[in-house]
Amino acid sequence: FTQSGTFTTPGSFSKTCEYVIIGGGGGGSDDLGGGGGAGAWMEGTTPVGNSASVTVTIGGGGGAGQDGNIAVANGSFSRATFPGGTITAPGGGAGGSPPSHPGKEGGSGGGGRGNRSPSTGGNGTGDPFPGTPGNSPANGWGHNGGSAANPGSGGGGGGAGGVGSTGNDGPGGDGGAGIQLPATYRDPDNTVGFPGPGGGGYWLAGGGGAGVYPSPNTAGKGGGSGGPYAGAGNGSAVDATAADSALANSGSGGGGGADGDPRDGGFGGSGIVLIAYPT
Helix, strand or coil: CCCCCCEECCCCCCCEEEEEECCCCCCCCCCCCCCCCCCCEEEEEEEHHHHHHHHCCCCCCCCCCCCCCCCCCCCCCCEEEEEEEEECCCCCCCEEEEEEEECCCCCCCCCCCCCCCCCCCCCCCEECCCCCCCCCCCCCECCCCCCCCCCCCCCCCCCCCCCCCCCCCCCCCCCCEEEECCCCHHHCCCCCCCCCCCHHHEEEECCCCCCCCCCCCCCCCCCCCCCCCCCCCCCCCCCECCCCCCCCCCCCCCCCCCCCCCCCCCCCCCEEEECCCCC
C-alpha cells in the first residue's frame, strides 16, 4: 500500500500474513538544520481469516523547515488494523530547528541543528536494529539522531537500521542506515524500495543527511555514508538553496539545509505498508 486503503480477504481466506509497516519520515530543518529521522519499522506475522477488512493508513512525510520559519515537522504514523490487533508505526522525528535546537523524538530521532547549543539528536522510540530480519519489538526498530557540532554542522537523522552521524566543524552528519526488506518482498517484479549499500535494492527508512557549515562543502548523505540510500534526502551544500526531500513511500527523512538564508530543508518521505501471504 502506497496510499491509505483497505485489505479485504475473500470468504475462503485463512492465512498467516507477513507485514512490514513504516511510518512517514521526519522533515529536515533549514539553516544548518539536522536531517529528519526515519519512520519506525514494524515487522512480523499475524493470522488473517476470511472476509476480513483491514484498514490501512499511510503516514505522510513531515514538513520541511523553509526560509527561517519553524514549519519543520515529524512524520505521521502508518497503521494496519489486523483482526488480531492494530499495528502502528510512529513517524520519524524532525530535524532540530529554532527556537528549540535539539532534534525531535520519533520512530527514529531527528538530527540536532548545527552551530547551536544544546543541539543533541532526537531520541528514537524504536529499539536498535539487530542486523537480521525478523519480528520487530513491540515499539519497532529505530535509532537516535546525531548531535550537532558547535561551531559546526548539523547531525544526521536516525535511520531504522542505524544512528545518525554526529555533525562536525565542516561536513554535515550522514543520516542513519535504513533496512533492506526481507527476502519475501525481494521479487524482481516488485519495485518497492530503493538502492542501498553495495548496490542492492529494496532498502527503506533511512535518516536524512545534515546541512553543511560552511567548509569543506560536504553535505551529509541520506541513509548513510556513500548515499543517498533508502530514498533518504541528502543535506544541502552551501551553494544550494534547498536540501533534498526524501522519496515518496520510503519512510525516510528529509535532508537538512546548509548555513545561510534561504537554505531550506527537505520534506520527509511518506510511509508504506506491505502485506504478504502464501498462495
